[in-house]
Amino acid sequence: MKRITCVLKRCMALLLLLPLCGAAAIAPLLPVNLKIEYLDRPMGLDAPQPRFSWTLKSTGTGLYGQQQTAYRILVASSLKKLEANIGDVWDSEWKPSAQMAQVVFAGKPLRSDRRYYWKVAVKDEKQVVSDWSETAYWHTGILTPDLWKAGWIGSSVVFDPAQNDCNIPDPWLRKTFVLDAVPEQAMLYVASVGFHEVYVNGRRIGDDVMPTAVTDHTKRARYVAYDIASFLNKGSNVIALWLGTSWSIHGPYVTKDRPNTPIVAAQVDVYKSKDPGAAERPFATVRTDATWKIKASPSKLLGVWNSNRMGGELWDANLDEPQWNTTAYRDDDWLPATAYHPKLQVSAQQVEQNRRFNEIRPVAIKKISDDTYRVDMGVNFAGWIAADLEGKPGQRATLLFSEREQADMTFGLHSAYIFDKTGKGTFRNKFNYGSGRWITVKGVTKAPQLGDIKGWLVRTAYKEAATFSCSDSLQNWIYNTVRWTYENLSLGGFIVDCPQRERLGYGGDAHATCETGMLNYQVGALYTKWMEDWRDVSGTESIVGNMYDTAFARKEVMSGRHLHQGVLPHTAPTYMGGGGPAWGGIVVTLPWYFYRQYGDETILRKNFSLIRNWIGFLESNTRDGVLQRFGGRWDFLGDWLWPNATAEGMNNDSPQNLCFNNLYRIYNLRIAAKIAGRIGEKEWAVKWSSQADAFSGIIHKKFFNEKDTSYADGSMGNLVAALLADVVPEAWRQQVWKRLENEIRVRRKGHIHVGITGGALLFKLLREQNRQDLLFEMASKTDYPGWGYMKENNATTIWEMWEKDLPGHSLLHSSFLYPGAWYIDGLAGIKVDAPGYTRFIIQPPQLAASRLSWVKAGFESPAGFIKSNWSRENGRLQLDLEIPPNSTALLKIADADGLFLKEKKGAIRKIGKHKGITVYELRSGKYHF
Incomplete structure (x- = not known):
């Protein structure tokens, strides 16, 4: 074998043999990428002991083996003090430690509604001190519930589910007040059920889109913090809020104490000092209450925020009043707002906001008739559009969104614009979003031009974490298309199955998306928030069917029927949809994957009760070591959407399904045992590990076929699950591996033959075992089924099913995104x-x-x-x-x-x-x- 010697870049090998010549005054290390709770300079953080993180940058050249041996963090109550190296809130002093992540604040008790400044320095392996990092800051939110003084207000008009389209106009709310000085600090906290926008003295505050993040509104409302000090004046001021209906009428969130209409609570304390001290009191306060005034705005939700009826937005230009949010506007004819008293926990939105990305321009416009045109945006996407239109005064133009060129509209997504007397106007999204590639514009008098229409992807504003390219054009296409699809599924601080039909946070689908997300994006805050959503919905069964039809929902109230404390709906925070053990089981696997990725034990501790209750729920449905089918028709799904699954029957009571779910349950037990061991819960670790071993023997005996060394029906999914869950006895393991290889290479001729959950487990197993050969073979097929087949059929996003032309399924979906992780830890070879x-x-x-x-x-x-x-x-x-x-x-x-x-x-x-x-x-x- 040819021997190749290594050469360090630019002749730096000699430096490896010699010590640094003379210790510099400043270590050639610098702390960078400062974050708190995975966020960059968060506003309104309500963590009383937030966690600090950073990474290190080498400022020298040709250096090797650089290490952090100690750190020092300074936290100050003012920028001036921090610049003078005074940590009056916390001086950690020098801590001998290599820790760079989740360093817990241990200073003086933090105060609500205050800005804190911080920086960090480190010592290197030679004990040389680095320069200070750049200054970062965070602003605390409302740290104790008693400090939340705002009342809930909204419209007296409530949603009527009998209507084809929502009957609630999106309301305007405003409050005028007088200040006797120009403030230095004024942080406005806005919690809304439904979306909102904030205006101060006629100016829009922030560039966020459709806040707040999606939340279980039977229990919680999240607030967003807005720095409005620079927008306030001495004298008269007005704060205005525009509410969007959206999730406020989501059926599972209906409770007796909360109206079925968008509501908001907001408060601001106004200070004369930029960094008010402990003794300083606000010189003005504003709180939402019944003295605020309200009026219907020109916008309204189309649809009813239900599956296949998410609709869009109606804008009536004749009702627009551009000055409605200014001090000059007279609101004498406005009505007083209606006060409400819902039982909601108010907490900070500790995840990035939604924002617009990737401006998209149409590639073609086709005339259908004299007043109808079809716009090809060139790519399937979920987000906003702006369209300049011309039509007859008082008439309505309609915009229909479709994933398929031959269809005007898919999944009921449509918006509309009513022209004022000018006959000209621009439709812009505000409180809903569309999804598709083609937009059919009807009811216009002038053909739209390419420059008249543009779109944007809208998503949670996490940062990218990876880049990848290779010599194979198909792999590059799969990688980029998987990423584009993931981004289109992440609006609202969680990952949905699809943005057009359901918008539900399926746990089963998360197996296909979570590692792809964590290996390609900085999503620590997103998954931390989503696990909080799973804790919120726990103890409640899932809703299946029409959410306004209690005969289908199987519940007295739409917020869910409480059953065994460990039962989980199949989606969070959205409650609706079908699933099975692998759907609820995400509460075990996701925290463990997250811990491995980020080294964060907190997610294991915070969710341990959730994990314990879920494992207990499965145990309550176990007889003689075998998990039994539980729930209704849609509550015990196994793998989902494998090739030709709709013809074979996915929702069945077959041995295949029972085997798969039992294998997955054992996989859950093994991970739960690791989690318990990691956080010192030794009794649970021993119990779950013993149960996993015992159940493995029972399930192997019940489902194993010695003749062809397979499980149940011999499916690829069951072979994979048995190997990944370590159910296969050592004596049979090599033969079962050969059987899996044969299933892929011979029986399926190199094609994948699993669905969402089975596919995620397949890629997990083969990635862990470094079987890049098998993965590459499946990812290289250009015929059915496979990602290359999607490419050959002109896909721009990943589909819901392996089949393209089955009616009613999505062409932008979470189902098959699991290759996204493999490109980083498999083909690039970077493994934690x-x-x-x-x-x-x-x-x-x-x-x-x-x-x-x-x-x-x-x-x-x-x-x-x-x-x-x-x-x-x-x-x-x-x-x-x-x-x-x-x-x-x-x-x-x-x-x-x-x-x-x-x-x-x-x-x-x-x-x-x-x-x-x-x-x-x-x-x-x-x-x-």
């Missing part, structure tokens, strides 16, 4: 080893250069930026790697690649060799081999 990536693996896949000759990938991990570029040419492997400070990488190289590295003190150390793989430890730095 120690939770949070303080130690990780880089392992170039063993694929022939004729199949994949190069990969370029970057990953902004919780420990810092990782680069993994590899290429093979003429039998020669080349690597460009970057290991962030304060972390180490285990580089795994197959003998077949003929790359043998020389050990270098402080940089490269050979660990060992196993089954033709040599393992090297690389300390932080940049390498070229």
